[in-house]
Amino acid sequence: MKLLLINPNFEGVVLIPSLGLGFLGTYIREHSDCQVEIVEPILQGLSEAQVLDKAIASDVVGLVCYTESRFQCFDFANKLKRINPDCKVIVGGPHVNTLDEQILHYYPFIDAVARREGEEILLEIVKGRPFEQILGITWRNKEEIIRNPERPMIQDINSLHYDYSMVFSQVGKWKDFEIPQELQKLNALPIISSRGCPFQCAFCAAHKQWGGIYRGLSPEELVTRLEQLVSKYSIGYFRFYDALFIGNEKRILRLCDLMEKSGLDVHFRIDIRVGTSRNALERLRKVGCDVVGFGVESGSNKILKGINKGITREKVEETINVCKELGYWMIGFFMISLPDETMEDVRKTFELFRFFDRLNVQFFKIHPNTPFYNELKQRGEIGDEIWFNPNYGFRTEYGHEFYYCKEIFPSASFYFDEANLLIEYSTHKYRIANPCAVIESSGLGKGIFTISLSAAIITLLKWEGSRKLYRKFKKTFVYRLFKQLYRCL
Numbered sequence: 001m002k003l004l005l006i007n008p009n010f011e012g013v014v015l016i017p018s019l020g021l022g023f024l025g026t027y028i029r030e031h032s033d034c035q036v037e038i039v040e041p042i043l044q045g046l047s048e049a050q051v052l053d054k055a056i057a058s059d060v061v062g063l064v065c066y067t068e069s070r071f072q073c074f075d076f077a078n079k080l081k082r083i084n085p086d087c088k089v090i091v092g093g094p095h096v097n098t099l100d101e102q103i104l105h106y107y108p109f110i111d112a113v114a115r116r117e118g119e120e121i122l123l124e125i126v127k128g129r130p131f132e133q134i135l136g137i138t139w140r141n142k143e144e145i146i147r148n149p150e151r152p153m154i155q156d157i158n159s160l161h162y163d164y165s166m167v168f169s170q171v172g173k174w175k176d177f178e179i180p181q182e183l184q185k186l187n188a189l190p191i192i193s194s195r196g197c198p199f200q201c202a203f204c205a206a207h208k209q210w211g212g213i214y215r216g217l218s219p220e221e222l223v224t225r226l227e228q229l230v231s232k233y234s235i236g237y238f239r240f241y242d243a244l245f246i247g248n249e250k251r252i253l254r255l256c257d258l259m260e261k262s263g264l265d266v267h268f269r270i271d272i273r274v275g276t277s278r279n280a281l282e283r284l285r286k287v288g289c290d291v292v293g294f295g296v297e298s299g300s301n302k303i304l305k306g307i308n309k310g311i312t313r314e315k316v317e318e319t320i321n322v323c324k325e326l327g328y329w330m331i332g333f334f335m336i337s338l339p340d341e342t343m344e345d346v347r348k349t350f351e352l353f354r355f356f357d358r359l360n361v362q363f364f365k366i367h368p369n370t371p372f373y374n375e376l377k378q379r380g381e382i383g384d385e386i387w388f389n390p391n392y393g394f395r396t397e398y399g400h401e402f403y404y405c406k407e408i409f410p411s412a413s414f415y416f417d418e419a420n421l422l423i424e425y426s427t428h429k430y431r432i433a434n435p436c437a438v439i440e441s442s443g444l445g446k447g448i449f450t451i452s453l454s455a456a457i458i459t460l461l462k463w464e465g466s467r468k469l470y471r472k473f474k475k476t477f478v479y480r481l482f483k484q485l486y487r488c489l
Contacts, residue, residue: 001032001033001034001035002034002058003060004036004037004055004062005021005036005037006041006062007021007063008041008065008069009041010042010047010072012042012397012398012399013042013397016174016190017038017170018040018093019241020064020093020118022163023160023161024062024118024119025163025166026160026162026163028119032127038167044170052079059086059087060122061084061088061089062091062092062118063076063077063090063093065092065093067367067368067399068400069399071399072399077089077091077107077110078107088112089109090122090137091113094205095368097208097209097368101147105145110140111131111140112140115138115151116136117153120154121134121151131148135148156215157215164232171189176190178360179269181441181443186235186237187233188237189229189237189239190241191239191240191241195213195216195243196212196214196247197214198212198213201308202306202370203335203370204367205369205370209369214244216242218251222255223255226238226266227264236267237267237269238267238269239268246280249277252284256287260286260287267289268291269291271294271295272292274294274296274319275319281322281328290329291329291331292328293331294319294332294333295309296316296334296352297338298334302340303345313352316352317355329357330357330358332352332353332355332358332359334360334361335363336349337403337419338404341414342413354434358437359430361427363405363420364404366404368384376409376411393408394416403419405419424461425461428454431454435451438450438451457470
């Protein structure tokens with residue numbers, strides 16, 4: 001039995017490997033004699049044809065499907081089924097959980113959709129268990145589409161491992177470019193220590209995807225794994241990609257105790273929630289946590305309430321002050337064009353930028369299985385068919401995306417170009433106003449180049465005529481090539 005696990009993304013930008021595939025592949029290896037290979041085409045420099053060659057001899061192929069890369073995923077599945085019709089094609093990932101039946105209706109070459117967690121599902125498939133007996137899948141029986149009952153979530157995630165040796169060619173040189181240069185010099189790995197999030201932000205599907213349950217590795221198990229990775233790969237820096245690293249403060253304080261006792265000498269980055277206690281942040285700082293990112297989204301209390309963020313601007317400022325006092329490098333995550341947002345709300349968001357060492361400002365995107373998406377459906381502004389029609393949405397370097405803009409949604413406050421202009425202008429203005437932070441994260445040469453480039457772009461964005469020329473330039477091959485070269489600096 002041969003299993004191939006693929007992130008079927010062949011163009012655009014992929015910053016890290018799909019960590020979920022690593023957990024799947026490791027689980028199957030640990031519990032069966034199945035041959036397993038994980039493929040990340042962009043990170044490995046593989047073309048679609050080369051990946052199809054790998055899939056010719058596979059018995060089961062698992063594809064991870066993200067909203068942005070969904071059309072690449074389905075197109076690849078179609079080509080795969082043509083050259084290997086006996087292969088079982090299984091699709092999973094964050095995009096498919098509530099679109100499972102529609103996916104099988106639109107794409108007859110897909111055999112089954114794995115909902116939520118895939119480890120136990122995939123093991124039963126490779127061991128030959130009939131589809132009708134596998135909980136948590138939606139599958140095709142001739143012309144009939146059958147949705148099996150939900151599978152209980154795995155309670156003890158200490159039983160789930162990530163064998164980095166399966167993907168080390170893809171992650172061995174991985175770097176986190178949002179952190180200070182000194183940390184970027186260390187050998188680094190992306191890592192996950194928990195699953196789930198109990199909060200219900202209107203723009204996020206994590207709560208529903210994981211059943212509203214938060215599960216974390218035990219502190220003892222996490223310290224053991226960190227020690228093993230440090231010993232095996234000489235790792236000096238970890239970035240935790242947990243949706244919520246501090247889901248249980250007692251667990252985190254115990255983790256800090258164990259790290260101190262072990263003498264583990266590492267640096268790491270986590271994403272925190274606004275309102276995290278000073279005690280937890282202080283303890284984490286002492287055991288190597290140098291970088292925190294937190295999703296502020298908006299500086300307006302009205303908007304924060306509207307997206308059910310569960311925080312206030314006052315709490316944001318309080319958390320910022322605590323992190324600054326403790327010496328953290330802070331990364332702020334923000335969104336523009338949120339529901340009911342006005343220019344006054346945007347201005348309040350911009351006011352917070354100056355407190356951060358690095359910004360991540362995004363145009364608000366629509367994803368399936370989120371509270372806000374369901375609200376748009378109820379209002380008749382959107383329907384599930386949009387996910388299956390490539391004429392909807394916008395093509396970007398990250399894939400096929402749906403921005404909440406007036407061109408598509410009557411209830412949106414901003415047009416596409418208008419919101420993009422706000423994001424670009426504010427980001428470049430921030431870089432000019434914070435040269436020390438830019439140089440610290442980019443290095444002296446690239447930092448000075450970045451600041452100079454931002455100054456030039458700010459000048460272009462001031463006048464309508466030059467803005468139009470700049471927007472046309474951004475659609476050219478030369479611009480895409482320039483961006484690739486800039487990333488390599």
